[in-house]
Amino acid sequence: MVGIYCRISKHKEEGKDVSIAVQKKYGIEFAKSEGMEFRVFVDEGISGRNEKISERPEFALLLNAIKNKEITHVYCYDQSRIERNNTIWNMFVSLMLEHKCKYYPSGKFLDLDVPENKFITGVMSLANELYATVTGIKVKEAIAINAKNGKTHGLCAYGYKKGNDGKFAVVEKEADVVKRIFQMSLDGLGTYTIAKRLNAEHIPTKFNQFSGNFRRKDRYTKQITTYKKENIIWRGNVVHDIITNPIYKGVRMWNGEQVPIPAILTEQHWQEVNDNLENNRKKVGKRDEYHYLLNGITYCADCASEFRGKKRLKGKDSAYKCKGKSKHYIKCNSRGISIAKIETFIIYHLFLAKGLQDFLAGLPENTEKLDELKEKISKEKKELEYLRRAEEKAY
Incomplete structure (x- = not known):
């Protein structure tokens, strides 16, 4: 072959x-x-x-x-x-x-x-x-050299494109969206609420213009997931990055230097919105932290996406929910599971009563699948060792 x-x-x-x-x-x-x-x-x-x-x-x-x-x-x-x-x-x-x-x-x-x-x-x-x-x-x-002369390379920030002279040029349609984002933030809307509104209005993201995929590593499972660029939606962290990016007031940072480019907002308006964003953060106080017991090990039976814990200690939202439901291109009919109920069930039956542990231990093993996985692990280990030796020989 x-x-x-x-x-x-x-x-x-x-x-x-x-x-x-x-x-x-x-x-x-x-x-x-x-x-x-x-x-x-x-x-x-x-x-x-x-x-x-x-x-x-x-x-x-x-x-x-x-x-x-x-x-x-x-x-x-x-x-x-x-x-x-x-x-x-x-x-x-x-x-x-x-x-x-x-x-x-x-x-x-x-x-x-x-x-x-x-x-x-x-x-x-x-x-x-x-x-x-x-x-x-x-x-x-x-x-x-090009950056110091106001020219761009690679992917431009949302609201900009590479002009005929190689410098930043404003994309008016996207610039209008940027102005709306800043105004909504100034009006008191949170970044995730703004993202939901943009998605509801089917406003395309920067990535929607491109074909192909990009990969992201999960911080819990370390698994790499591939996403189609055409399916990327607005997210709260993206909206936050837009609001805090000085490029929209006409300042591009390059290796610690400020390079002037065409502005979408006045410096005064940009500063006003960012001060307001900072004040809102201070009013919220220290973010509550919660360590989720089942993140990275529970999956949806309906669409096979991961179930991820979502808990706001000062709110009503407290459940493991399917990540697939947050993606508008995946249809999933699953419902959230109460964090308190499922974690209490696991802790009690697995570690205290041990009834679940005994039940799981008594289930028949899929020896064929187990042997297949063991063989695969063995091959991977041998391959790693072989590549290590080959790399040493190369020197």
Whole structure:
């Protein structure tokens, strides 16, 4: 089987780099020309300079598949897709030779066991690493110079876009929303109430303009969840960040320096709203804290989303609720569960009466599933140890 590896460090302008689609196209054409099955591995938005295999998930899967003899041929558009780091290249070559896997850059076989080829690819690897390092330095310098001249790079704050001259330009439709947010805050509405109102009016967020996904790590379970950008809704913390961002009074902060840009609000109005926000926070007092017993381990039977505790000690809201219900694109019919009732039930029956513990212990084990998980854990441990040794050899 052919392993087709595709990588791009970030979204680039058309014609500036080889897209994932083009890399996949040529790889699939190669596999079909050889009459072989194929599997595509794609690392998008990941730098080839990254030395941590764990932060290149698809590349790690490719290496694992080579080790398990699932992949016998590797295709890549060119060597720079595999790496821009000499340590990674040495490890890759070592693995390919150990498992007799054939290497096809641009669809042409290259025997990595030939001394001359080892030398040439080694020099290419060093050149790739040098190119990436020098480019990184130049890009940082260019960004710094442009920023001081009022130019933007990357994603602009809500209410702004990149103008034809490369500088910040106001998006009038979004600017009107920004003005409404500030006025609602001044009128006494909380940030989460403002977010709910914007969602109810179906006002799009900045991310709604883009396709693709982004990932977020849960602070309780450490699980990484993928979200579609088109489904991102307004949240209270986003509204708070907009209100406190000095960019809307015409001040962009860059490395501790103030850079003037077109303002959406007067400095006086921005300050008035922020003072009011700070005063409201002081009136609320110290935030009550509650440590939820079941966060990260309970899930909804209706939509499989996580149940998360929500308790306001000075209010009526005190329940574990399905996170899926907060997402307008997920239909869920579950109801909240009283925190006091469910936690008391768990504590009593699991730790005091121990009836629940005995009941759970008496349930028949799914030995087939258990054995499958144990085998998977064992394989993962072996893979980690193998990668650790391979990394040591590379040095």
